[in-house]
Amino acid sequence: MTSAPKTVGVIGGGRMGAGIAQAFAAAGSVVTVVESGTEAAAAALERIGAGLGRAEERGHLGESAERVIRRVSVVDTVGDLPADTELVVEAVPEDAALKARVLKAAEEAVGGTTVLATNTSSLSVADLAAVLDRPDRFLGMHFFNPVPASALVEIVVAPATAAHTVEAALEWTKALGKHDVVVKDSPGFASSRLGLALGLEAIRMVEEGVAAPEAIDDAMRLGYKHPMGPLRLTDLVGLDVRLAIAEYLHATLGERFAPPRLLREKVARGELGHKTGQGFYTW
Known part of the structure; x- marks a missing residue:
């Protein structure tokens, strides 16, 4: 039986980040969202709460939206991510320098066994991995918009990605009730x-x-x-x-x-x- 990670960090609380956070929280994960500023943090929580409310109305949640949202918190900086986070998904805008910067900060904040993932839809996963000390624990998890309703996650494997990292990502994807496609790192993926x-x-x-x-x-x-x-x-x-x-x-x-x-x-x-x-x- 597949299971979601116990703890998940999501960097970015925009539409994609909020959707990723909602999906993992609904699957039972305790989720920490990184979003700087009081207004941005409140907006991220509002997006997640609204999405959970819609899911509950449609009968897509196994428990109340109110209970699920209690598993979600927001912190100001990547350095505030809990050290025991199992999976961190970066969901910031498609800017390679920005993504590399927040991924490096996330690697420094969490433990050595944490899996890092980028939600990029086109950028080179190998190039992003180059800034990391543990590129074997890094891969692409490309979610689709809107995340809660989409059936697909594209798993992007870079040359340094370890087999056990891919296996973990595949298990977590199934735990979300989504279908995976595994592709080699290449511009634009599939x-x-x-x-x-x-x-x-x-x-x-x-x-x-x-x-x-x-x-x-x-x-x-x-x-x-x-x-x-x-x-x-x-x-x-x-x-x-x-x-x-x-x-x-x-x-x-x-x-x-x-x-x-x-x-x-x-x-x-x-x-x-x-x-x-x-x-x-x-x-």
Whole structure:
């Protein structure tokens, strides 16, 4: 029988971090979220509590949301993570320097047996591992948005990742009730690389006047049974996030991932998708 880690640290209390914290707390883990500042900490707890409330309303929790949220606390700094934390998941923005900095701080704060994981959707896990003293206990655990409802966790294995670290991550993924896919560390992994290729081509089609966003999305949704079209998904992910990933894959994998002009223009105008109310759709 699989079991969730007894103690989990989540660095970052934004939408992804809050979702990861909610998923582990609902599975029975005691969760410590790192989020600096009183307002940010309160917002993180509010996100987790609201998510648990929705899960309870839908009958997806085995206990009350009120009881689950008691297993969640927020601290100001990575150095405040409990030393006996079994798993630490980094969920800060897609900035390699920032991720490396908080992962190094986490390694210094916790014990030598703690597993460290990055939630990056595209950055090199091996490059992030280079700053660590124990790269064998580090890997990628790429969760998908919204975390509580998503069925998938992409396990990204770097050259230095030990087999027992992968085994632990697979057990914890199953304990969350999610399905794993194991991939070798490579730019964009499997999910972001394929998803972005489709999304960028859809944006080029809009740019060239081939079809309206709704028509392109309907073609993939109805013709290929995708749950949603690539442009609507881009709006939900965030056009700025997609642009950052495209720029990284363009630099590492070549011209086929060059960001379309239309994507750059929309981001420059602040049309970032669902979070700003305007992207390829009006929300």
